[in-house]
Amino acid sequence: MLNIQNFLKTYNNHKILEIENLQIPEGIHWFKGINGSGKSTLFRSIAGIIPFKGNILFNNTDCRKEVVAYRLLVNLSEAEPLYPDYLSGYDLLSFMAEAKKARDGQLKKLADSLGVSQYWKSPIGTYSSGMQKKISLLSAFLGSPKLIMLDEPLITIDDRSVQIVYELVKDYYEKQGVSFLLSSHQDFRFERLAIKNIYLVQNQTVTQQ
Numbered sequence: 537m538l539n540i541q542n543f544l545k546t547y548n549n550h551k552i553l554e555i556e557n558l559q560i561p562e563g564i565h566w567f568k569g570i571n572g573s574g575k576s577t578l579f580r581s582i583a584g585i586i587p588f589k590g591n592i593l594f595n596n597t598d599c600r601k602e603v604v605a606y607r608l609l610v611n612l613s614e615a616e617p618l619y620p621d622y623l624s625g626y627d628l629l630s631f632m633a634e635a636k637k638a639r640d641g642q643l644k645k646l647a648d649s650l651g652v653s654q655y656w657k658s659p660i661g662t663y664s665s666g667m668q669k670k671i672s673l674l675s676a677f678l679g680s681p682k683l684i685m686l687d688e689p690l691i692t693i694d695d696r697s698v699q700i701v702y703e704l705v706k707d708y709y710e711k712q713g714v715s716f717l718l719s720s721h722q723d724f725r726f727e728r729l730a731i732k733n734i735y736l737v738q739n740q741t742v743t744q745q
């Protein structure tokens with residue numbers, strides 16, 4: 537499914553991650569690692585939103601050679617999303633829904649289930665961190681992705697929203713065959729999800745536990 541080869545990510549000539557060859561199968565996978573180990577950097581690289589050396593392919597679609605096709609297949613929810621203050625959640629998500637070719641009604645359904653439609657017409661600058669986080673989580677489910685990465689999906693959201701996110705993950709996995717890469721420091725909370733593999737991000741590389 538996901539194929540990472542000869543991967544090298546540096547910042548200011550400082551190596552952050554090096555992965556010679558990693559194949560991640562379909563399923564729900566959990567990425568662990570201490571603060572600063574490189575989980576977000578890995579997810580952003582797989583999403584194709586930051587530069588890196590090497591190759592990343594999802595179902596044989598190359599992250600950098602087939603950019604449009606790849607981005608319809610792979611979605612990311614950032615750990616700490618930063619959005620322009622002056623846009624409304626509705627404007628932002630509508631734009632993303634169009635870019636991700638979301639089917640009619642998908643955005644509204646997700647917004648209703650996560651409670652986002654109660655506040656999404658207000659500017660993002662007025663949102664709490666949990667309200668912003670829900671915009672980011674929702675955006676990762678838009679369109680027809682085959683891989684969704686949720687970076688620290690549980691931080692800042694309330695218990696009810698945590699349950700809804702679990703249900704969405706289960707639903708997308710079981711009914712649509714969507715795979716997930718999840719990063720979290722809270723292992724016990726994932727017990728209700730069928731975690732297939734656990735990957736450890738440490739010593740500037742990624743290994744299966």
Ligand SMILES: Nc1ncnc2c1ncn2[C@@H]1O[C@H](COP(=O)(O)OP(=O)(O)OP(=O)(O)O)[C@@H](O)[C@H]1O
Nearest residue numbers: 547548552569570571572573574575576577578615
């Ligand atoms: N834009 C950047 N410029 C320079 N260094 C960066 C940048 N982004 C991340 N880093 C560095 O890369 C390393 C990995 O950071 P990353 O955010 O990927 O870690 P993480 O495992 O997601 O951490 P956390 O659990 O705290 O979220 C850290 O040393 C960080 O300082």
